[in-house]
Amino acid sequence: MSRFLLIGPPGAGKGTQAARLAEAYGIPAISTGDIFRFNVKNETELGKLAKSFMDRGEYVPDSVTNDLVRDRLSHEDAQAGFLLDGYPRTSDQVNELDSILADQGRALDAVIQLTAETDEVVRRLLNRAIEQGRTDDTEEVIRRRLEIYEAETAPLTSVYAGRGLVVMVDGLGAIDEVTERIREALDARLGVN
Ligand code: ADP
Numbered sequence: 243m244s245r246f247l248l249i250g251p252p253g254a255g256k257g258t259q260a261a262r263l264a265e266a267y268g269i270p271a272i273s274t275g276d277i278f279r280f281n282v283k284n285e286t287e288l289g290k291l292a293k294s295f296m297d298r299g300e301y302v303p304d305s306v307t308n309d310l311v312r313d314r315l316s317h318e319d320a321q322a323g324f325l326l327d328g329y330p331r332t333s334d335q336v337n338e339l340d341s342i343l344a345d346q347g348r349a350l351d352a353v354i355q356l357t358a359e360t361d362e363v364v365r366r367l368l369n370r371a372i373e374q375g376r377t378d379d380t381e382e383v384i385r386r387r388l389e390i391y392e393a394e395t396a397p398l399t400s401v402y403a404g405r406g407l408v409v410m411v412d413g414l415g416a417i418d419e420v421t422e423r424i425r426e427a428l429d430a431r432l433g434v435n
Contacts, residue, residue: 255358307329355408
């Protein structure tokens with residue numbers, strides 16, 4: 243009973259929370275962004291392809307991302323549950339995930355929507371740019387990523403809300419506080435005491 247999605251704007255703190263939730267629930271956190279960055283760093287064919295899109299703040303094409311996730315979800319460690327961070331991000335990806343899960347005879351348990359205001363998100367991302375030097379964290383690219391998120395990904399929440407799966411959590415506050423909020427919301431939803 244722990245197949246979760248984590249959705250939210252860039253800078254909402256998805257990666258940080260995903261790692262903590264994965265540990266708490268004993269499931270792998272699968273971040274498409276991390277997988278792409280790993281491939282970029284190692285200069286694989288996938289990395290070379292992904293880099294051109296990532297550096298502009300654009301999404302990697304659905305066909306590429308979908309194949310990657312289908313493969314990753316077939317691994318042994320994802321059979322008992324998973325937390326997907328940063329996927330799906332487009333309606334095509336929502337359809338693909340539905341199909342992957344249907345093929346496995348499985349279903350999602352909850353979709354965690356992490357919210358954060360744009361000003362705060364931009365501030366965090368600019369900060370991270372200074373600290374970690376991610377190439378897609380320049381101000382221009384950050385703006386582009388936020389635009390694309392609003393246009394392509396934010397509307398997906400209503401698809402999952404229509405299925406009664408969405409748990410909304412405020413991403414502002416201390417890291418521990420946010421983790422606790424998510425756990426409480428998930429446990430309430432899953433009926434854990
Ligand atoms: P953030 O949440 O901060 O935007 P991520 O680490 O999740 O960053 O993703 C970084 C980049 O990787 C995205 O801007 C995009 O280019 C690519 N990417 C990650 N996940 C996907 C996805 N599901 N579909 C397409 N591109 C993706």
